Amino acid sequence: MSYSEPAVADEINQRFVPVQVNVQTDVAKPLVQRYRQAWTPDLRLLAPDGFELYRWNGYLPPFELLPQLLAAQAHGLLRLDDLARAAAVYAEVLQRFPSSAVAPEAQYFLAVSKYKASHESHDLLGGWKVLQARFPDSIWRVKQSFMEDG
Amino acid sequence: MTTIAWLSDLEPACQQAREHGKLVLLDFFSPV
Secondary structure, X not given: OHHHOHXXXXXXXXXXXXXEEEOOOHHHHHHHHHXXXXXXXXXEEEOOOOOEEEEEEOXXXXXXXXXXXXXXXXXXXXXXXXXXXXXXXXXXXXXXXXXXXXXXXHHHXXXXXXXXXXXXXXXXXXXXXXXXXXXXXXXXXXOOHHHOXX | OOOOOOEOOHHHHHXXXXXXXXXXXXXXXXXX
16 A cells, blocks of 8 residues: 555655545545545545645555655645746656656646746746657647647 | 554644645545
8 A cells, every 4th residue: 555655654744734534434424525526546635725626536556656646736836826836846746756657747737837937938838848858648748739830 | 664644534634734834635535
């Protein structure tokens, strides 16, 4: 189980306030209904007011869970308009986990975070050029392909 | 060994998140 991995536990304790809910219990019913929970594992990243910022389903081994956790934090920060911290965490995903499944998504949104902060087109297009070069087969490359030549 | 400091209630977690400038990670699980 990935949660027993010390590196995973450390990251969760440092970055988040973790809450665990057993969906088979009666006490979980209000939260299951509130968040329209349907299938486990189901992880949600919430703002302090309970608003859902990001979510994913399914088991991940430690080497994919760690970058997913960081990417989730970065997405949350981006949605809260904390652009500098979002960019820093996306960059950390790419630096520490360059071959992880979420790396292309992190590259896409690293460019978005920088652009939203600077309003400089080269921050967006330059970051997406890196995406094209490093992750040519990714769906995130496809999602910016309208910007590509030809 | 490091273990995750799971809370079981959302409201105290949201309060902690507010106080420490963090986000809440909510894990819905089903025992196997």
